[in-house]
Amino acid sequence: MTYKGYLIDLDGTIYKGKERIPAGEAFVHDLQKRGLPYLFVTNNTTRTPQMVQTMLREQFNIDTPEETIYTASLATIDYMKDMNRGQTAYVIGETGLKTAIYEAGYQEDKENPAYVVVGLDTDLTYDKLALATLAIQKGALFIGTNPDLNIPTERGLLPGAGSLVALLEAATRVNPVYIGKPNAVIMNKALERLGTNRRETLMVGDNYSTDIRAGIDNDLPTLLVTTGFTKAEEVASLPVQPDHVLASLAEWDFDA
Structure with missing residues (x-):
């Protein structure tokens, strides 16, 4: 099916540590050219969204609005507000x-x-x-x-x-x-921000235990790319298979 929105992991998917993943950069550029809504959903709490935005622009050739970056820090605050304990x-x-x-x-x-x-x-x-x-x-x-x-x-x-x-x-x-992936808190809040239908929103990531389980456990279709944490040789033994598995995001067909 053709997906209407994308939730995308960063580290291991769009880049790896300080290393560029050119296919990840091109994937984001394609989303932007097509006008498809996307949100980077990251468990990394070491940087503010503005810091992530600057890093993506200066190190990884990706220019993206700050509001497209949703961190586990922001999701944590949303949860704390909901709990209202002090x-x-x-x-x-x-x-x-x-x-x-x-x-x-x-x-x-x-x-x-x-x-x-x-x-x-x-x-x-x-x-x-x-x-x-x-x-x-x-x-x-x-x-x-x-x-x-x-x-x-x-x-x-x-x-x-x-x-x-x-x-x-x-x-x-x-x-x-x-709070973070694969838990419901961050995924539900991310979907609220993106504004797309759950079943028409693809969760894209490199880590089966967090990114892909986040999709599986919260009723989103999933795309596993084996450029980071989860390796290609592990895929056959995964307990629930992702909807899509790619060696590189360059292989993704937006129109399929």
């Missing part, structure tokens, strides 16, 4: 996550926050983990921005936010609420 938070994460949460009106509280939010933090320390552990034990709502155990980079698969969340889950014996 305006305090302790955040483990980088600029993208902290800026979004504090600019949304939440105040940092290291002792008794309403929320403990955990994303990827490359400056992680034991003290940060200790503060988060104690706050969760006191009753803070424990939020993991995304469940990605690894992130694909030019160096290989590095620890992702999900690995940090898993450590705190072990330390507190409290199950976190996950």
Whole structure:
């Protein structure tokens, strides 16, 4: 079928770490030429949407409006607003996550926050983990921005936010609420922003566990491209097959 809208992963799909994926760039250019609505949906919380926009333009030859970028940070804030438990938070994460949460009106509280939010933090320390552990034990709502155990980079698969969340889950014996792909929170909010029908919107990504399960679990058709996390040799053994599998986005036929 011809799809009316596209939800697209970034890292491993459109680029890989600092490496360009020319077919990914061309895929986005084709969407733009055709006037097809799209939204980049990323579990990466280290950058603000404006930072992602700048990175795409300067490093990957993609010029896209800021409103086409929906991060797990933005989805986390949407969830916190829905929960309405208070305006305090302790955040483990980088600029993208902290800026979004504090600019949304939440105040940092290291002792008794309403929320403990955990994303990827490359400056992680034991003290940060200790503060988060104690706050969760006191009753803070424990939020993991995304469940990605690894992130694909030019160096290989590095620890992702999900690995940090898993450590705190072990330390507190409290199950976190996950926001990012494959969970419904980020997918439902993304669809609201895109404004297209669920069954006519294609979820495009490289990671079966997050991107493709996000589509499968939330009733969206899926396109797996084997340029990142999930390898071609793994496809045959996947529990539920994606609707489409490609070695490169250059192979995609928009009119099929």
